[in-house]
Amino acid sequence: MADYIFRLPDIGEGIAEAEIVNWHVAVGDMIGEDQPLVDMMTDKATVEIESPVAGRIVRLAGAVGDQVSIGSELVVIEVEGDTQEVAAEPVATEQPVVCDAPALPPNASTNAEAANAPEASQPAPQSAPPGDSGARAKVLAAPSVRARARDLGVDLSQVKTADGRVRHGDLDSFLLYHGAQGYRAPSAGAIRPDETVKVAGLRRRIAEKMAASKRHIPHFTYVEEVDVTALEAMRVELNEGRGDRPRLTVLPFLIAAICDTLPDHPMLNARYDDEAGVVTRFGEVHMGIATQTDAGLMVPVVRSAQALNLWQLATEIARLAEVARTGKARSEELSGSTLTITSLGPLGGIATTPVINRPEVAIIGPNKIVERPMFVPDGLGGERIEKRKLMNISISCDHRVVDGWDAASFTQALKTLLEAPVRLFAR
Template structure:
């Protein structure tokens, strides 16, 4: 018997160390040649490591969440016969070629819930709840809006126990019926056990990035109300005649309006290297689109968004969402953003103050579309009350780079296009 030491390979230019995200094998387990035995995470991507030999694992570098330096021991494997020579740092066995993001489920936004939704509705953690007899839908995928999921989570109800409507979707009425049958709103529930959860992997990266952003960037936010009635009418007309093209949400229209406005506000589409004291203003718009997932925030990037038409943007949004959902998003699809759009979809609220995706200098947050009566011109010099669709747009900016006047003027210019949407289609 001999021992083979697998050293942490160089998995990216400038990467000095990687985090242990998940062990697939433990000390004492047998690992086969070319079998994945651990997932390692860099700043953006998770890379599965494959064993170059078959044998028994006798030593590992650390626990999940620990950092391992490039070139240091990751695992020691006991093999039959003579072990191959330990690979030097610059010749370490290469990791699997495909780079995947954190192993998560990302659902493509459902336009029926909120056409402008970027946020992804994660499945709630199982919570203690009354356990009635299982029904035919017990083990099927739970279909419910984010609002129903949030309410069920607050009430401590596992939605897998709630009988859905005929279409398979659980609504508030179904949740009410379940609560009524199982003790009502006032029923006492056992206290949940305390949990200690180690912050590792994607969650730790998010925590570090958000802390660095708030610590280093003096944020300010500006919110403006936009009348999107005409925009929604245009979107409906385009969808009615789209043929085999993808269904348009409001997002491609908003991105197009933003891209048309940015040439007059180059300070918005920029990145700030505060260590070097250099601001880079970009001609191309690499639009990040933030999405909430079970593991946390992911921001795939639409490259050269300004060069794409509405249908190309719709295709790219769908493609990136699918790539993230299936764990096939490439590392370069998660990097290089120059400006980010973020939304909570149907939970968008009245206004948001999003945190900037450092080193970018601005982030834009469309909020929920609501219907409200407004005074509008009646064509005879007077006014009449009319039901209109309204949406607030928030922007947070780095005050070291962007002045308040510029941020407000930029959003006002975007608003002009949104409220006169025919201008969005003009080249």
């Protein structure tokens, strides 16, 4: 028996680390090859990682919410066989590995031999073209470099390096040089045929509703930056001790904060009947959750959201998302919202200009969380630079019944609450 160290592979260009969001295995489990191990979340997507070998789980890298660097130990698996045989090439590390490349012609000398050889030595070797079926030599390259070269259709033996190992920079230089000579990498995918798609069913209703909203409502959008460092720390801590309760995302915190802020800003939790010229301001918050489904955008509704705690909100959000995506939502679960929140999660961008869910008068769009340096008080009357987690919040409003001052005042009050999230537990 031997231990196989499986390291976190390169799961995205430019990604340095990923967050553990869900383990599919536990220490002591027997697993098969290609069995799902863990879901890892980057700022771009959530990726399911599968096991390259069969065996027994010996050690896991961390708990849900922990960050794991690319190339770091992710899982240790006890397998049958010799240690050296198993661990000779851990999956997805950046250690040099060999890759097939055209061989040198018979009797060809190496560069070092050529430097010391007499003038009558053999001619300089000529590299075989890509796809040559002759004998193959070996070129040193990391797995990510080898995969990138394969996708680009580049023969690594043609890439010149200082020490014989091809790196991303060497590949970049090759592409720049040969690009000037007319080199063009092949397309990654086949050309799709032209197609005509009829806008029908739910897609047509969405189109009609969005067009009516933009046609009738004079939108304006206000965007504010919020420091969510403390909120994210609280979220991680609560998730670590959640037991059998659902995992908390940022969304329940946002809804709870919105509900606590609305009593002082009732003009936003409202619906406008423009034909009757009447605005109805609601006491309860029936929060619409814009949800993407295979059929199109749906807005299931969390009823009386102001009466639910964080865990109850998380449970209801998950339930509604599931019934919406599976087409099992009842009509009463898809109507009657008084205010809508729309979030694209890690795809949320820096700022958005969401379209109001008519006849509501406002819609709130949280954007993705990013890390940036900020000046913060140092406790001594001065400031220091610190890495903080920041998120922009966009709010679009109906300018017929909501003024810019109203939107700004509400958003600033919401910002204050989100930046001191402990206040949410006083509700």
